Amino acid sequence: MLSYRHGYHAGNYADVLKHAVLLQALTLLQKKDKGLVYIDTHAGAGGYSLSDEFSEKTGEFRDGIGRLWQRDDLPESLQLYLENVRHFNESSDELGFYPGSPALVDMNLRPQDRMLIHELHPSDQQLLTEYFGKDPQVKCIEGDGLHGLLAAVPPKERRGLVLIDPSYEIKSDYELVAETLIKAYRKFATGVYMLWYPVVHRQQTEAMLSRLRESGIRRQLRIEQAIKPDSEEFGMTAAGLWIINPPWQLDEIAKEMLATLQPLLASDAEPGNYRVVWEVGE
Template identity: 65%
Template structure:
């Protein structure tokens, strides 16, 4: 499906959690002075204008990054996240732009690291390709990210982070995503896999996550934030990251982060979870 555009949702509460945790994973991975690869299966456009019709139509960023933008009493992980968003806005006080996952990674890459980015939407691919044109450390591919993932692992560095962030536009995405991760893990068992997931239908989401839990893969961590109780009404009530092989101490950083986000972004009746679903 090619109708999904992340510009409608850029900077919302789910992006805040996803990108804060992505930055923490990179920070912890960089404690080892060895090269690594970042592989993104659904990279998007790379960056988004919060003043354009997509963001203004939904205004979702107002309940996400906008609520943290001017705060000065945040935990370290969120301080680093907001600093990168500010850098993407060229240090200006007005919040006008929001970086996508590849832009966050680009701001924190070392010379020895590289990126492999997959994006199938033609317009978003063109924007992403233009952003990284001429950068030999970044490969941008116009292909299905789940299929591309199998060709991208294991990376030559033998160290890496894989972000799987699909649109979930169709129900089969939930099964295909879990199956793709299980297959990729067999080829790259030491990699860190970060699966972003929404909660629109709790049973559907848990079915996907249970498939991963029952796969035999060890070290699976849930990091989830709900802003309101689960509901059968239309709309996302929660979002989370399912992290396989998280770097040491990510769970501690995640707990501090979600506790703060719960206080700042909860819409009433929400909760947060940081839990090892499968341990060693």
């Protein structure tokens, strides 16, 4: 259960989409002055070296952030993401490090905001705690983030952005994630919930998403990018975000992002596709 380490996949095409959309959602929510809480259920290590054994073993970042690193022609929405990654690299011309979700959000927290981040893997939890130290705006919790989410909502701010980004190592994760998200929504119906999902076996993923679609919850948006067609062979062919209560205009911004990302990140051998679809409306 604790074998998964995100360092193997840091900065890949799925991270590009996830983190670019996450930053846009946060930016849109911060247009209001009132404070908010960011809740991360599977925070990972916070940040990653792209020259360590994990990243070097797979090299996935080269077909993700690596394809964007030197570009200066990206739309504003993606430029914000790239600027944050460059800031994490201390504005170096060399891409040596990649920020995880908590590091990206931390770089954009206002004084009235706070973060509540969970990690179960002991090694990553230690790194996470060392990274954030005694930052009074950040609370690191070692434990299951899905249980932690239910304990954390509704937050005192009554405004929140939740990222659910599990490893999906075991099949039961799919069912548990959907069940937890529905429970969390019933406790905190005004929160913005972002569920990251992989497409390894399409039927398995769609069963989870169908449960959410049929839950009676309104305003559910799918943002998905496929780098190659669905396949029965091993490996992720697509990844996406299923967002409940997306901030106004996030759907249009996502369309602009994906129109740019698709030709840049799709597999060189096979064409991919993308979609931004309201699966459940108002």
